[in-house]
């Protein structure tokens with residue numbers, strides 16, 4: 001396949017590109033110099049504490065807000081042009097659904113407007129809406145409304161799917177079906193970007209995790225890399241006989257140590273080296289366990305460290 005500079009939608013091109021993008025509301029810097037590239041087929045989770053700038057970032061990406069400075073591109077064009085060309089599907093937290101129509105009528109309307117729409121029946125089925133296709137939109141439960149939003153976001157063959165806390169209010173079955181569909185979309189080469197507060201979802205689904213804090217990118221990598229960046233693994237063991245605390249504190253790479261009777265819990269930046277040194281002290285740890293930080297613990301560690309650094 002040949003590629004040329006004039007073909008921004010080739011596999012090598014960025015699907016999403018932010019270059020030094022900033023957005024402030026008064027003196028609140030919601031997005032602060034964000035530079036970012038998302039590539040085809042990536043499933044990317046956007047994490048951050050409340051107010052970190054996740055929704056603002058998605059709003060800028062979708063052209064719903066204008067950046068104060070910097071450039072946002074989708075597939076090499078402006079967000080508005082990419083959306084008009086039917087290349088972007090979005091599912092946002094806010095924004096009411098049209099109410100005086102049935103589920104099917106609403107889905108049909110959106111399919112009619114989409115330049116590369118899927119058949120209405122397929123869209124309804126994929127979102128688990130076939131059974132309630134004839135129901136009025138204003139009679140739906142919160143979780144059913146989310147399914148409708150999901151259907152609207154996947155009404156056509158989009159290159160980019162943007163989701164703001166998509167599974168909020170969905171039950172377990174809906175959630176599983178939702179992520180199965182998103183995986184299919186990613187396998188078909190679509191880029192999926194989703195903001196979430198469910199870290200276990202990010203861990204299970206995303207092949208790339210972005211951590212935002214005060215509008216800045218604090219971490220960018222696989223979930224495993226984010227956990228490693230938080231810089232610690234947990235070690236726990238028991239010791240027989242008197243516990244020599246100074247000797248334990250002298251172990252290399254320790255970031256935390258908690259001694260409770262004979263039970264020792266530690267965090268280490270290099271658990272292998274710490275455990276090796278533990279045996280080197282002539283100690284015989286029993287019930288030894290070494291575990292990584294979960295994504296949630298890593299997220300808390302990273303954002304708290306940044307909070308302390310920037311306070």
Ligand SMILES: Nc1ncnc2c1ncn2[C@@H]1O[C@H](COP(=O)(O)OP(=O)(O)OP(=O)(O)O)[C@@H](O)[C@H]1O
Nearest residue numbers: 025028029030048049050051052053054055056057
């Ligand atoms: N329209 C607005 N006017 C003023 N301030 C705003 C506006 N929208 C957002 N902000 C502020 O910008 C910052 C970023 O908000 P944003 O909604 O992007 O964060 P978020 O990461 O999506 O938060 P959450 O997890 O709570 O949804 C916050 O401090 C918020 O109060």
